[in-house]
Amino acid sequence: MTVSLHYLGPQGSFTHQAASAAAQLIPDGGECVAAPNVPAIFDAVANGNGWGVVAWENNVEGYVVPNLDALIDAEDVAGFARVSVDVTFDALVRPGHGDLTVVRAHPHGLAQCSKFIAEHALTAEPSSSNAAACRDIAADEVALGPSICAGLYGLNVLCKGVQDFDGASTDFLVLAPREQVREQLVQAETQGVTEFESIVAFIPLSTGPGVLADLLDVIRDAGLNMTSFISRPIKGHAGTYSFIATLDAAPWQPQFKAVLNTVVAHGDWVKTLAVYPRRERPNPPVSAWMLPDGGVRLTPEDTAAGMQFEPDDDKELLWA
């Protein structure tokens, strides 16, 4: 049976592109269905009407926090796959277009392609979405949008990849009811996947200094590698904290399972938000040349040579 993949519409959004990529991973195929908003995606999944695809993290903008908050709060929805989409814009035109004088896109798209717009001396006009720009394109207009838009709207590609900066990408989670998440993960294991990543939300019921340190000690002592971490207020409760960690392990693996047992025994709230096959990721050692401008660092050699703080360090630490 074909599974519905609910994504944030309109058709031709980057999320649509991610849903199309996810559909190709499904043996029986998936049908992409545009949802009017993210809560509708969670509702569709929770009600057994298919799977969902939501933006999770962008390498420039960070987490898509409203979607993170929604997944923490969702009943019976979790992620089982993570799909990455490059944020690239194609310049699209109508077949048989005339002189091109105007460029249309969502204001973000216009801002991300400012060099292309300036080089071609086009007048920028905002659209409500990149997809709307493609759909409503006139004969004298260029529309900027994800590559999926050319085929969707019958447009020609004038120029591929016209964004100012390369290298931006957005990761999406594929969501399903929890029962189906377990089935998908069992299937992945049968197909030979042995390494997984997990995203887990923790809420300590006690507060005060050290709550987070105590939690991370448990994770460290289990030898688990954490690749991302963020604190968020519990939805609707300013001044409270939940912690969301991404770990290089699956919750059914003994060390991770022991961590979850310890945390629950401590009286804290825990929920696994997603488990998916481990991504190939760079893991470079941190070298001194990677460090940002300014700041303070003493190398082991500095310390051995008896080097101390310098006057400039006071400025960097603001401690004097």
Next chain:
Amino acid sequence: MTVSLHYLGPQGSFTHQAASAAAQLIPDGGECVAAPNVPAIFDAVANGNGWGVVAWENNVEGYVVPNLDALIDAEDVAGFARVSVDVTFDALVRPGHGDLTVVRAHPHGLAQCSKFIAEHALTAEPSSSNAAACRDIAADEVALGPSICAGLYGLNVLCKGVQDFDGASTDFLVLAPREQVREQLVQAETQGVTEFESIVAFIPLSTGPGVLADLLDVIRDAGLNMTSFISRPIKGHAGTYSFIATLDAAPWQPQFKAVLNTVVAHGDWVKTLAVYPRRERPNPPVSAWMLPDGGVRLTPEDTAAGMQFEPDDDKELLWA
């Protein structure tokens, strides 16, 4: 002398509203100056051409990560004040307007005021910014924008606070060259401020399990309260990590100073990004009714009564 306050333009943005609020805190007054982009703000501050105001954190969207990354990487720029602005939209019209049929705003503004637009059966037209919508407003149009826009563009307020949801707010940091940040903080202390918050970036030069736990142990053992925490890749280096912590203390206070000493002695990189007077913040205890749907928690009573995990818990933890 009047200080220039550089903010992300155009005039009439929420950042402009934050800069105006910041200007009122300056005894000699501040002049708000629109910058074309955020790097231009950092440049102006680093070159001694005044102060800057940048968006830092929104309670719904989370951190403004590109600004966070820019501050980590900035030479000789730090924050000394934190200003909060409510994200509210006013419906503005031209004096002597005609029949109103169209509503204009940035697509985000249109999306955040969807109920108002539907109730008044207005046709939504996107603008490149809310300010541009106000500036270019026609006689049959309503523009949605921050309250500062009415005065800036000579418009009448048709209706105040037409956003779908109340309670959203964005915090901004006021930035200065580090020498001036120290002067401002000394001045705050002379004026009787005794409690501060600090935002500090840490980069461990070693990697692997436990690096973060070891760092947080130092902070816990010093008794420092942490109110926000996020990990980020070092700019341009996927797979590396920096940690950004917000703490309830000033770096010159002995316990915090000892933490910084310990971390630097360990060979890690540290930079203080901002120090500002402590905000009044809610600090409610976490009660069970605040917890999100689903998840797993055993109360001390459960544990005492010998209660164990239930079948549903497997689904929430995905550990079976």
